[in-house]
Amino acid sequence: MAKLALRGVVKRFGDATVCDGIDLDVEEGQMVCLIGASGGGKSTLLRCINLLEVIEDGEIRLDGEDITVPGLDPQTVRSRIGMVFQSYNLFPHMTALENALLAPRLVKGQNSESDRQEIEGLFVRFGLADRMGNYPDQLSGGQQQRVAIVRALAMRPDVMLFDEITSALDPQLVGEVLDVLLQLKAEGMTMILATHEMEFARQAADKVCFLKDGKIIEEGPPSTLFTAPREADTQAFLARAIK
């Protein structure tokens, strides 16, 4: 059984159909990369999986359980699915550590010293040990994004969603964030990335999906999708994206 299974997911904003019947299976421990031009529906799809957007049709199953049943409390689902955003979205009035402690404390009631040490351990693991006491505006973009990842991991999610998390970063800071993703993959985290980092997707992804106009045009392992794309749209996109 797939860890995460999408069937016929449809999302509209007014007249615009942003996700147009998307099917996708993500196995436990897989890293799936969504590629495609902006406006193709990558970000919206991730927001749908995290129930930040309500889908019009179709279903999304997490461990076989339909999480898009109308009336279901989104809170319990969201605490199992972590999400990291392009613009970091750290809470500016809290230190890096407070950012990460907030949700475990409020949602899971984790307030003990050992809970705290465990989360501090995440900062140490991702090279942020000396940044825990800093406020977001005292951190570089790369550090902020790594803190955002730690904040999501602090909830011990089953699945992590990454929405173009390196797109707002200076080129020399992209590497440190991508390294974190490789580390997570090595630890067996199930991940979905919307990304423009083609080289990274080619090297690290287990599966790559090319989205256009709200549809998955083509999907497959990076070795075939990048070297021998079948669809004309995919070929055109890759020709422009990889120079």
Add this chain to the structure above:
Amino acid sequence: MTTPKAAGLTRRQQYEAAQRRRSTLIAATSTALVVAAIIILVPMTPGWEKVQRSFFNGQTFVDTFPKLLDAFKINVMIFLWSAPAIAILGLLIALARDTKSPALFPLRIFGAAFTDIFRGIPVILTVYLIGFGIPGLGLPRPWNSPYIWGSLALILTYAAYVAEIFRSGIDSVHHSQRSAALSLGLSERQVTRYVVLPQAIRNVVPAQMNMLIALQKDVSLLSFIGPVEIFRQAGVFKSLLANFTPYVGAAIIFLIVTIPATRYADYLMAKQRKERR
């Protein structure tokens, strides 16, 4: 010919220093001219002697100032209990207006009606209506006190304005903050309480400072329904001594409080603008 290198300054620094000296000199000269013109010209007006006697009478000023200061304590008192009540009520109304829960729909309507009504009526009218109207119900002492109902009038009026400022603060927090907090599993209420409000309140501190300054002055409106605060006290002296100097004394006391407060609010605004950039 070479210019001497003063204390190792670069050419640019020397030039800027010279410019600064020039600006200071021009500003000082023009200020001196304006002040001199006022000092020389104003006493030449035909009514100056009379105005000086009735508004700037030194002896009257010295005689009445301590009593005015005493009366000002009443202003401060009314201010001190009204301000926290305004902050709390204003915040509650702002939250009521933004509530999404259908069960709280009446609250939302109430919040909207409240702000419309109390922003739409002149403060003095609200003070009259509540300050005279409610004690007119024949309530027993101390519940007929103009202090209570006058303060309530101020609290209601100011809460309406303060609520709107809080709402603009809530709007100023980017929606991506809400998304991020929701994605971590927080409930709507937790998102508001722990993520949105702390940022919103911080964003509107300077604007609310200005409301506090305005409130400090409007406390004087309660004089119309009874309390002998500073404005009323100055009026009593005016009638007693047939001299307007007590009003000038009262104005000076207000300025002693409001000028530093205004400066501080401006400082906070400037600081915030700098941080946003």
